[in-house]
Amino acid sequence: MNDGDGHGSPPLRLDGITKQYDGGGGTVTALDDVDFTVERGEVTAIMGPSGSGKSTMLNMLGLLDDPTTGSVELLGERVAALSARERTDVRRKRVGFVFQDFHLIPTLSAVENVRLPTRFLDADYTDRAVDLLGRVGLADRLRHTPDELSGGQKQRVAIARSLINEPDVLLADEPTGNLDRDTGEAVLGEIQTIADAGVGVVAVTHDSLVGEYADRTVELVDGVLDG
Template sequence: MTSEYPHPNAPAETPSTDVADSRALRPADDRKVPSDSQPLRLTGVTKQYATGIGTVTALSNVDFGVNAGEVVAIVGPSGSGKSTMLNVLGLLDEPTAGSVLLHGDPVAGLTERERTDTRRETIGFVFQDFHLIPSLTAVENVRLPTAFLPGDATPRAVDLLTRVGLGDRLDHTPNELSGGQKQRVAIARSLINQPAVLLADEPTGNLDTETGIEVLEEIRRIADTGVGVVAVTHDDLVTEFADRTVELVDGVLTDA
């Protein structure tokens, strides 16, 4: 299994399984994203919800950024605001106050369509429960985010599945795959649009330790191509693989 992934800022070309072409997909030295660049950042973000018993503050003045090529783990007790923070980072929810910056530009004021397009072009998602379509093959699940885009993403989907070790499972449906294989399909799907940031919600939550390590090794290799990775987790294994761990308690973020 190769550890090479297309660079997040590389043009979306039809990939090849040829060795020479595969090597060409590596980020060349002059194309590496600076380690101190932050493709995604929250500045002074507060998120509040109105409930029948008053206002609940899920996030309180959060400052956070992920560097290109960095893996950051977010830990904290249940109900601490981790899912809310991931939703804000993923442009699925808007903050009550503060700013969300993509490559330094604020996303406030975007229409829902613009937010959807920006999310699709910039952010990949990996979920604990995989969220694969049962009736679709591995290749079809991976190319699904490109369904309404021009061109055929099948060659890239095949290439990504091969890179995560599933080149012999291309036509298998989810019920023919193990938990670890399903998570690898989900990872490949998250990379189909060459995101700058990968957001993972409990990426090892449904996996045994050995399989979890294999999945985290894949995530590590993805980060090494310049993708910033943010993982919400309760698993100590994830924090061991992370470059940095932050803790969220009652909506307040601190270094762990």
């Protein structure tokens, strides 16, 4: 894939995506002809009940799975033609992930966890990791390990880690799921700041609080997107 910035193209787009699985009782349609565009500088909340297809859609947006029909476009280019190695490389460069359960390495400090996605790169990203942790309010927690951090602090470390490679898109899976309301609001404020810097943010969630902070909310029910 071209390493240009895809000027004029949205960071990520799903075009007519259908995803079907072979289940014990027959074919299951997880996504049904879904069109969806991630816009720069916008927070979009994808909401829906369990089993509605949210995880499948997140996997499509994260270039982790292939559709049965339809196409995924990253910076205006179709992803289908990429090899597995190319896809991994472009995902690392262009897409950041924030998970409900943080996925921090317990034996590493906050700085080391943030630097983790760059471990196979030649450059030293320590200064950028320190800067990102400062931006999310953790300048005084650089050397702390996850067991020395609160839930909200862990989520902020995870957000900083997702930004280490300056992605075009940030995908958040239930970003407030393990947080109390006050901490969730603080984390969502950080996510809004990230979008204000030009990153396209998509949050997949059950939490109506996320919708309050989103620029756009869409509903996913039985694999069909509305909104």
